[in-house]
Amino acid sequence: MTDTNKKFLVGIYDDDDVILDAVSKVKNAGVKIYEVYSPFAIHGMDTAIGHPRTRIGIAAFCFGVTGFLCALTLTTWTMGIDWPMVIGGKDPISLPNYVPAMFELTVLFTAFGMTFTFFLSNGLGPTVKPLLFDPRCTDNKFVMAVDLSKNKMSEIEITSLIKASGAEEVSIKQI
Amino acid sequence: MHVTSPVRTPLVTGGKTYADVTEDICKQVEGKPTKEWKAAFTLSFVVLLYGTCCVFWTWWEGLGVWGLNKTVGWAWDITNFVWWVGIGHAGTLISAILLLFRQKWRTSINRAAEAMTIFAVLCAASFIVMHMGRPWLAYWALPLPNTFGSLWVNFNSPLVWDVFAISTYFSVSCLFWYVGLVPDLATIRDRAQNKVSKYIYGTLSLGWNGSAKTWARYEYISLILAGLSTPLVLSVHTIVSMDFATSVIPGWHTTIFPPYFVAGAIFSGFAMVQNLMLVTRVVYKLEDYITHEHIEMMNKIITLTGSIVGVAYLTEFFMAWYSGVEFESYAFINRATGPYWWAYWAMMTCNVISPQLFWSRHIRRSVTWTFFISVIVNIGMWFERFVIIVTSLHRDYVPSSWAMFYPTMFDIGDYIFSFGFFFTCFFLFSKYLPVINMAEVKAVIKSTSEKLPIKVSGVSKADRLASPAYKKDAE
Numbered sequence: 172m173t174d175t176n177k178k179f180l181v182g183i184y185d186d187d188d189v190i191l192d193a194v195s196k197v198k199n200a201g202v203k204i205y206e207v208y209s210p211f212a213i214h215g216m217d218t219a220i221g222h223p224r225t226r227i228g229i230a231a232f233c234f235g236v237t238g239f240l241c242a243l244t245l246t247t248w249t250m251g252i253d254w255p256m257v258i259g260g261k262d263p264i265s266l267p268n269y270v271p272a273m274f275e276l277t278v279l280f281t282a283f284g285m286t287f288t289f290f291l292s293n294g295l296g297p298t299v300k301p302l303l304f305d306p307r308c309t310d311n312k313f314v315m316a317v318d319l320s321k322n323k324m325s326e327i328e329i330t331s332l333i334k335a336s337g338a339e340e341v342s343i344k345q346i
Numbered sequence: 347m348h349v350t351s352p353v354r355t356p357l358v359t360g361g362k363t364y365a366d367v368t369e370d371i372c373k374q375v376e377g378k379p380t381k382e383w384k385a386a387f388t389l390s391f392v393v394l395l396y397g398t399c400c401v402f403w404t405w406w407e408g409l410g411v412w413g414l415n416k417t418v419g420w421a422w423d424i425t426n427f428v429w430w431v432g433i434g435h436a437g438t439l440i441s442a443i444l445l446l447f448r449q450k451w452r453t454s455i456n457r458a459a460e461a462m463t464i465f466a467v468l469c470a471a472s473f474i475v476m477h478m479g480r481p482w483l484a485y486w487a488l489p490l491p492n493t494f495g496s497l498w499v500n501f502n503s504p505l506v507w508d509v510f511a512i513s514t515y516f517s518v519s520c521l522f523w524y525v526g527l528v529p530d531l532a533t534i535r536d537r538a539q540n541k542v543s544k545y546i547y548g549t550l551s552l553g554w555n556g557s558a559k560t561w562a563r564y565e566y567i568s569l570i571l572a573g574l575s576t577p578l579v580l581s582v583h584t585i586v587s588m589d590f591a592t593s594v595i596p597g598w599h600t601t602i603f604p605p606y607f608v609a610g611a612i613f614s615g616f617a618m619v620q621n622l623m624l625v626t627r628v629v630y631k632l633e634d635y636i637t638h639e640h641i642e643m644m645n646k647i648i649t650l651t652g653s654i655v656g657v658a659y660l661t662e663f664f665m666a667w668y669s670g671v672e673f674e675s676y677a678f679i680n681r682a683t684g685p686y687w688w689a690y691w692a693m694m695t696c697n698v699i700s701p702q703l704f705w706s707r708h709i710r711r712s713v714t715w716t717f718f719i720s721v722i723v724n725i726g727m728w729f730e731r732f733v734i735i736v737t738s739l740h741r742d743y744v745p746s747s748w749a750m751f752y753p754t755m756f757d758i759g760d761y762i763f764s765f766g767f768f769f770t771c772f773f774l775f776s777k778y779l780p781v782i783n784m785a786e787v788k789a790v791i792k793s794t795s796e797k798l799p800i801k802v803s804g805v806s807k808a809d810r811l812a813s814p815a816y817k818k819d820a821e
Binding site: 187188206207208209210211212213214216217220222225227228231245246249250253254256258259261265268269271272274275276278279281282283285286289290292293294295296297298299300301302303306307308309310311 | 500502517522532536548551552562785
């Protein structure tokens with residue numbers, strides 16, 4: 172996931188509101204922002220940068236349906252087909268009794284599926300080296316990274332834009 | 347997020363900045379274990395060892411070492427199981443249901459409460475495995491194709507539903523907890539001084555870097571997991587109650603059980619959260635994060651659920667009489683006036699009367715009172731399960747087989763095991779993982795902290811109010 176040998180302009184901010192405003196200011200000036208890093212979720216940040224809305228919700232639905240169908244198959248096949256049994260005078264396949272198992276498996280599949288989707292879609296894993304422009308971004312600083320190769324404006328222009336938008340410090344980082 | 351309502355009291359006091367939050371929480375993880383921690387950990391570990399010996403003997407000799415008899419075939423073990431599962435309800439309720447209700451005060455307590463949930467569910471599961479007598483055959487409870495004949499588990503049975511409910515609840519709680527931990531583990535990773543902790547927290551934090559994309563997905567998945575966990579948490583105790591309610595034992599066979607059990611579970615769960623948090627708060631000096639406001643909020647939930655439980659007790663009694671079923675009526679009269687009357691009245695006093703004290707503002711904001719009443723509530727909730735299980739069984743349809751249940755040292759020892767296990771796990775958690783969700787607390791700090799200095803926020807309040815982001819939020 173890491174892009175190698177790229178030059179980034181890194182602006183460090185002190186406040187989430189400031190960086191949220193800064194993102195729209197810098198973006199309106201025509202700069203393409205690579206990404207913003209923050210110690211906590213800033214609402215509206217992804218849309219401000221211009222990231223498309225996350226689609227992992229679709230995955231949730233698919234996992235849920237899979238879980239439900241697996242549970243339906245498991246319960247009806249074991250109870251009604253493989254070894255049909257009459258319990259309490261009910262039909263071998265008595266669906267209302269299977270609702271708890273089906274519900275639990277639906278939830279189980281969705282939760283596991285979603286967690287792994289979440290890790291995969293973000294490229295997270297036990298051996299992943301984090302792409303950190305500044306280690307303080309998991310503490311109390313907010314970091315804006317601009318990929319210089321993707322922008323037509325000069326380094327100086329973008330630097331002054333970032334500075335004007337409220338950044339405490341601006342530096343260049345090669346990754 | 348940036349809207350500050352003037353009527354709300356701040357959730358985090360002491361004018362904490364983002365850096366303060368990191369420092370306050372991380373220093374517990376980074377520092378050397380304190381003397382108090384070592385002493386407490388050693389004590390709980392010794393208790394765990396004693397309990398382990400008792401459990402070992404239970405398995406070695408068989409369930410005959412318990413005080414069970416032909417009439418009372420379920421007693422302490424199942425009581426402990428239901429009690430622990432109930433306690434395990436608070437964590438996910440706090441992190442899931444309160445998230446859906448946008449209750450921001452949950453952020454200071456959700457981490458520890460979720461950890462408590464996981465340990466409590468493990469304790470509960472240990473009683474199921476103990477009750478199996480032959481724990482090496484525990485996998486028989488799973489729907490596995492087998493070589494002993496083509497028989498499958500019975501999906502009509504609430505005991506099988508329980509296997510599904512508890513294992514799902516446990517694993518989903520673990521996932522929820524871990525996903526929430528990842529950003530905080532990354533914070534610890536980036537502060538780590540030595541190689542070992544850099545490696546451990548680096549591996550556990552999965553390369554998290556807090557990019558906006560990741561955060562957006564994080565928020566989304568939190569919402570999905572919360573949406574899944576909300577019906578899940580309600581389903582678990584519903585199904586536990588069905589273990590009883592679908593039987594034909596007078597005192598068990600009632601439709602009120604699911605909501606009554608769920609309310610009781612939340613009731614005892616919050617009481618246990620109070621007990622743990624009040625101690626953690628003092629030991630780790632977290633008074634600014636877990637304020638009197640938090641304590642009061644939880645006490646309100648305790649009062650609400652305690653009152654629901656009280657109403658359920660009365661309804662049960664009324665229905666036993668109103669149903670006109672002799673056996674049902676007798677079961678309840680026997681509960682209140684029979685040989686186990688003391689257990690019944692202990693339950694009534696602890697669960698119905700004691701939480702009503704929280705109507706007084708002074709009491710529900712008092713740390714000492716809260717701690718004391720929470721202990722009482724947990725004792726009461728243990729007695730509730732004991733009353734439901736033992737008093738319903740000990741005098742059944744055939745008077746000649748009436749019997750009493752007396753616990754042996756192994757009934758007690760196995761219960762002690764669960765305490766040792768629970769506290770050993772909790773102490774390990776509180777030392778090696780951040781007890782407060784730093785990322786989520788940071789996210790609510792500004793909207794709630796009145797005193798956030800301008801030099802930290804970078805903008806004056808007037809500027810903040812004028813910003814387009816604020817206006818957008820205000821809309």
